[in-house]
Amino acid sequence: MSWLCAFWRSSIGGKLTMAVTGLLLFGFVVAHLLGNLQLLGGQEKLNAYAKMLHDLGSLLWVARIGLLLIFVLHIVTAIRLSRSNRSARPVQYAKSATLQASFASRSMLFSGLSLLGFVIYHLLHFTLGVVHVDEVAKKGADGHDVYSMVVASFSKAPVAAAYIAFQVLLFFHLQHGLQSFAQTLGLHHARYTPMIKSLAFLLALVVAGGNILVVLYPSLWLAKGAA
Amino acid sequence: MKVKLHIWRQSKASTAQNFAQDGKMVVYELDNVSKDMSFLEMLDFLNDKLTREGELPVAFDHDCREGVCGSCGIVIDGIPHGPQRGTTTCQLHMRSFKDGAEIYLEPMRAKAFPVLKDLVVNRSAFDRVVQAGAFISVSTGAPKDANAILVAKDAAEKAFDAATCIGCGACVAACKNASAMLFVGAKVSHFLHLPQGQPERDRRARNLVTAMDKEGFGNCTNQNECEAVCPKEISVRVIAEMNREFVRAKLREEPPSHKRVGGDG
Known part of the structure; x- marks a missing residue:
């Protein structure tokens, strides 16, 4: 273990930790996006997806704890490296x-810490139901009407605006993070590095754009449908 | 031409407790500067004037004045070696500036590079890193035939790209995190592509990175500012190679307690 700790404490060990945990978190963000997109399939589709997740039971907790550990490692390492840089x-x-x-590379600490704040807000909002209680109440007694809860929340302009603003930060964070991943792992090539940078830009755009689409869905499509 | 110089003056050497000491930016107006003067000749011209006026001249590092020694390296308007790409301070000329320009001259700012006086910094940290592994061990005896070891042209060129590093420290000065990874990466890459570098490959990567970390440099965040100011235009490819080499060497490292068959004898 001391060998592993010494490696983590080294400059490149720290960088590698950021890269690997960052990629795992990116994987989570992609999975989360695919879940979010179920909203576009309608009430039944999203609620069925939410029920499927909840029915995982203990497996869900394994995933949650694993994710939390990766998150903590990513943040703790980022703070250690930033302090040493300062x-x-x-x-x-x-x-x-x-x-x-x-701009993305220079605002990594800012975008990262802001996203940490966003994740806490997001968990308090949808998972724990502590903030925006009115909308969360739409979840219903059985606790499975995620669709109504999400639609009610994103129909409110300030909530939607906040979510969109954080998606813009996520775009910048992912854009620099994904291309840094390749460089930190030692992938640098005159031909492939420009491609990796374009791919990082594209993936960040797809993730942030996809999530923004979900946020806008209630106010754009549903409102139009009602009218 | 006429220039207004803002120069960092510091009479006492930096210490860990008091890095800036009595340092402050002082303004000097200089007239009759020829645009054909090199940047350092302009400073000589200023120092001549200051000496005649009974003031202490501005201390700055310089040696060969032909862009190969790595001694000079003033941070000019926030850019180590000034505005011209791929050029050392000594090879920069006043024609790169407008008449009446305000120019900021500062020493390289890094904890690992304490200021000795004015614009002169102590770059011994680089020497200690080099001593930790930026070399190959060669047995003494008669010199070998120069072409006895074959080196592919691509490999030789990659090694040479890294070997053009003059150790000036501009990469550290430009890095937002005062990281030395372009310099250390160049040392790793220099030997990585050559057959002569192979026997000490793992040990070199481990020792260089460990020595770099000990000096108090920051950590790379892949912003590539180093590459933009390097007077030899060394690519951040060398940083990627160092990352790879360090991780590889660490993974291959055997525990200190590991006993080899046959003992130490």
């Missing part, structure tokens, strides 16, 4: 310049 430059430049660092 301390590596005790005096700042009077005049600083940025030549080619992307």
Whole structure:
């Protein structure tokens, strides 16, 4: 174990931890998106999906605890690396310049910490039902009408706007994170690196765009259907 | 031409407790600068003027003044070696600036590079990293025939790309995290592609990264600012190679308690 700890504490060990846990979290985000998209299939489809997840029982808890551990490792490592980066430059430049660092790469800590806040809000909202209690009440007595709960929540402009804003942050975070994954694992090639960067951009766009579509669905499609 | 210089003046060397010491930005106006002067000649010109006025000249590092030694490396307007890509400070000329320009001159800012005086920093941290493994061990004796070991042209070129590093420290100075990974990556890549580098391959990767971490540099976040300021335009490919080599070496490392058959003898 001490060998593993020493590796984690090394600069490259830390980077590798960020890359691997980041990729696993990306996998979760993709799975979550596929779940979200069930909303577009209508009330029965989404509720059936939610029931299927709940019926997993203890398996669901294994997944939740695993996910939590990955999340904690990603965040703890990020904080350790950021602190070491801060301390590596005790005096700042009077005049600083940025030549080619992307906006996404420079805002990783900001987007990451904001997303942590969002995840907490999101869990309090839909999973624990502590905030926006009115909409969550639509879940019904049997607790399986996820569809009505989601539609009621996203029909409110401030809630929808907040979710969309965080998806924009997720887009930037994923865009830099996914291309960094390749570089950290040592994949760098004159031909493939530009392709990896384009792919990272595309995947981040698909995930954030897909989620935004779900958020907008109640106000765009359902409202139109009602009218 | 006329320039307004904002220069970091610091008379006492940085310590871990007090890094900035008495350092502050001081403004100097300089007239009659020729646009054909190199940047360092402009500083010589300023120092000549300061000396005649009874002020202490601005301390800055320089040696060969032909872009190969790696001594110079002033951070000019926030960019190590200034605005011209692929160029050391000594090879930069005043024609790269507009008449009347305000120019900021600062030392490289990193905990691992304490300021000695004004624009001069102590880059011994790089030397200690190099001593930890950026070399190959060669038996003494008669020199071998130069072409006895075959090296593929692609491999030789990759090794040479990394070997062009002059150890100036611009990568550290430009990095938002003051990371030395482009420099250390260049040392790893330099030997990685050559047959002579193979026997010490794992040990080199482990020792170089360990030595780098010990010096208090930051960690790479793949922003590629280093690549943009490197006067030798070394690609971040070398960082990817170092990442790969370090992980590989760590995975292959045997525990210290491991006994080899036949003992140590």
